[in-house]
Amino acid sequence: MTEISDWLLFEMRDRQFAVEAQVVKEILWLLPLTPTTMGGTGFFATFPLRGEIVPVFDPFFYWGTKPSPYESSYQLLLLNSGTAIPIAKVSEVISWENPKRKSDSDSSGVWEERVWKNKVVTLLDVDHFHPGGRKNFDLTEDGSEEEDGDPEPEKSWDEFFIKGEERSKLAWFEETYGQIEDDEVSELEFRAISYSDSVTPVDHGGLEPISIVKVADESYGISLDSVLEFSDPSHLTPVPGMSPVLKGCMNLRGEVLPVLGLDEILGNQIKRPFGFGKVVIIKSETSQFGLLVDELVDVVYKKEDEKRTPPLGTKDYGGVLESSYRHGDGFINLLSIPTILKKIKQELS
Structure with a gap:
């Protein structure tokens, strides 16, 4: 039949x-x-x-x-x-x-x-x-x-x-997705809020989402809870006469944000052509800013109870590494956004 x-x-x-x-x-x-x-x-x-x-x-x-x-x-x-x-x-x-x-x-x-x-x-x-x-x-x-x-x-x-x-x-x-205009992206973000508010969120089961970025052939993690979005450095406007850590400013839907070089924050002295890399837009309780990185690698999910202090021998970078997860055959070190923000304010004041 x-x-x-x-x-x-x-x-x-x-x-x-x-x-x-x-x-x-x-x-x-x-x-x-x-x-x-x-x-x-x-x-x-x-x-x-x-x-x-x-x-x-x-x-x-x-x-x-x-x-x-x-x-x-x-x-x-x-x-x-x-x-x-x-x-x-x-x-x-x-x-x-x-x-x-x-x-x-x-x-x-x-x-x-x-x-x-x-x-x-x-x-x-x-x-x-x-x-x-x-x-x-x-x-x-x-x-x-x-x-x-x-x-x-x-x-x-x-x-x-x-x-x-x-x-x-x-x-x-x-x-495909990266070609969508900024004003349209804001519309997509509004949809995401309405979907998230439509029902009670489900427990992630103790998993922390982490965005992995690469700088100078080293990988670092940023908690996805601190990431607003990713952007292209072509929108950057240089600011002459400022500290090397300030790579420029960008207009994000009417708000002017400073964009900081993660290279310089970590003490690297590698020069790269203007427009190289990717910008990670960071959100904090008091402000928003961009971090310029070489490459966006991946988004992974780690069990929060497996978080540990960075391995012995890891360079401190002035306390900007807050914790670490085992990843592959090694570790992925997470950046401390509050520490970075504090260092930036001291650097630019």
Whole structure:
């Protein structure tokens, strides 16, 4: 007997796609995204939603096509798996005959194509799009799926890491989400506030989100609770005659913020061309300012009860390193924002 189910039709890059409606948990407007190098192919960003961190997956990135800029009018298709897909818009929901499911785990994640209202619609197998790739399935006599062999533990997006894809992930983020204008970003931030206020946030289970930045080939951590957003140094205006630690000022939605060089704060004397690096906008109880770093590396989540003092032998930098987490084969040292702010005020007074 032919099975019929509801399918959600939506548009991406002027092409029509469809997924089973039952796999869609929610449809959101585009929210502020944070780059990540974690997850398998196609995963490139995350965003917080009601106490949870949602990984963002772009099928076109997975398929190896060239990136194209997102717009503030885009939506996020939040799936039951906990993954979100950026889409241009939802078209409609229709009832369709279920396709014959593929058992090839190396496929592109496409079941088949159909024609609807004179347009070709590509049916996506969203189970295929998880960090480790779709599991192998055999088809039984009645057409249902049966897992081939003993099941292996499925890795989540933050447990799976493909070495060598870090730059492509960050480049995809910059060329898609990073092209959104500042005034549109403020609109996205307003949406994020309304979503976070809609329900009581869920406990993170003792995990602290940390943004990892790189300066002079050394990596440091900044608590994401202290980060307002990331920006481009092209918006910087130099201030002649000031301390070398002040790299310039930038206008952030009508507010002029000082931008400080993390290199100089850490005592480095490396000269870099103007416009090099990235700016991390820091928020504190009393003020906001920017930190100029060489590179944004990742956002990771660490168990707060595993926080410790920096390892013996770590250079002190005047107390700007407040604590440390084990990360990979070594440690990631967290910057003390209050100490940095105090040092900056003394330096510029």
